[in-house]
Amino acid sequence: MTTHNIGIIMNGVTGRMGTNQHLIRSILAIRNQGGVALPNGDVIMPDPILVGRQAHKLEALARKHGISRWSTDLDACLADPNDTVYFDAQTTLHRADSIKKAIAAGKHIYCEKPTADSLEQSLAIARLAKEAGVKHGVVQDKLFLPGLLKLKRLLDAGFFGKVLSVRMEFGYWVFEGDWQTAQRPSWNYRKEEGGGIIVDMFAHWRYVLDNLFGEVKAVSCLGTTHIPQRIDEQGERYACTADDAAYATFLLEGGIVVQANSSWAVRVNRDDLLTIQVDGTEGSAVAGLRECKAQHRVNTPKPVWNPDIPNPFAFAEQWQEVPDNGQFDNGFKVQWEHFLKHLVTGSPFPWDLLEGAKGTQMAELGLQSWAERRWVDVPPLQV
Structure with missing residues (x-):
């Protein structure tokens, strides 16, 4: 059995949705269940690092849930090759620029919606992800x-x-x-x-x-x-x-x-x-x-x-x-599991950045x- 450790940069998870649905009920729940099991016996284990602008909120959230890694330096996180996924749950106005930086750093992208504050920007990041060859997905929890x-x-x-x-x-x-x-x-x-x-x-x-x-x-x-x-x-x-x-x-x-x-x-x-x-x-x-x-x-x-x-x-x-x-x-956890399987096995994941652009x-x-x-x-x- 092989354990596939996936380092995930989680930006903006100090907000209500990011904390409850994505961190606690998805990533931490997946870790608590022993990871995502694959048919061949392998396991996918997410390893989050919490990123944001307010250190006191990040530190308190990390301490409360037993997470060892947090940072206010997004650029430094994007430079770490051990963290291969960038997740964004910031407010919409900040999302597109951060995703562009993550794509430029070669990170796979998973993010909340709307993916940007304009269709032009949503299509731009979808195009950049396609050209960079990174895998990408958008939360479509309903x-x-x-x-x-x-x-x-x-x-x-x-x-x-x-x-x-x-x-x-x-x-x-x-x-x-x-x-x-x-x-x-x-x-x-x-x-x-x-x-x-x-x-x-x-x-x-x-x-x-x-x-x-x-x-x-x-x-x-x-x-x-x-x-x-x-x-x-x-x-x-x-x-x-x-x-x-x-x-x-x-x-x-x-x-x-x-x-x-x-x-x-x-x-x-x-x-x-x-x-x-x-x-x-x-x-x-x-x-x-x-x-x-x-x-x-x-x-x-x-x-x-x-x-x-x-x-x-x-x-x-x-x-x-x-x-x-x-x-x-x-529902958020189920889609996270689909995305993690997509990263490791290449299984289909139709809810990509182009689908996110349709929402915008x-x-x-x-x-x-x-x-x-x-x-x-x-x-x-x-x-």
Whole structure:
């Protein structure tokens, strides 16, 4: 048995997502389970070094989780040949430049999305990675959620017949920060700092729609800033310059129509923070983050509109849960394991920097549609 030690430069993991999903629930969880096992008996063992700008945060995080290596010197880390992978979970405005430096240093790339703050930059780093011959990937975590995996199972089985439409509802109320502390950082609501729900979420919707239902061909989007002022981490009031809600329609190949509402100013009255309803000629399903329920046409009720009597149907009870039929691991961790296997064995990893650029493109086209108040076609991308 051979142990393949993979040194990983983890930049920006002192933030909430980087700490919880990528460091604790992915890399450290993989180490605690004894690494990633390969069919031939070999094991892949990730060896992280934490990198960032604030030494006290890095030191505290490393000490808390028993990590021996941390640094505020990214250039020195990139110069170490023992660390072959660069991972980036910084804010979007800092990501592209750091990835370019890592590619120039010959590092394989794995990063959060959006991969850059513009399509031009996203395509540039995808092109650089291809020319350098390094392996590269982008986090597309929603594909590995249990609810969406169950939805994919129904799609693969032909349960829906011809898929007609998809309705997506995402969001929750984010407190303004005055009488209750906000759940999201203040930069999310500043356009000049890379904030905005369109930039944040349309990258997700792009890969979810492309991978489950078909390529996105056109988009119509209306964005808005429902909450004009919020309170930042220092208790200071600031003007919100970025959108906090977006109401979009996507047209997919094959004529599938998708309606997607995304909002940080909505109160949840549905099964989950994200729900995706798929309606087809043979059946329908509603997926959340972990659960999925379905209704075949033979079990579909036949309601009649009559506002003069109490509703006789318990609609929510007429759906059947799609069973787990297995155990689901953390979605971020699952994709990390795929990427580590890709590095060592060359196994397929389709979620590359070009796929990341498609997400940036989707955000730009959504913003363009909003600004111009019209449908915008989605042109194909290549590097």
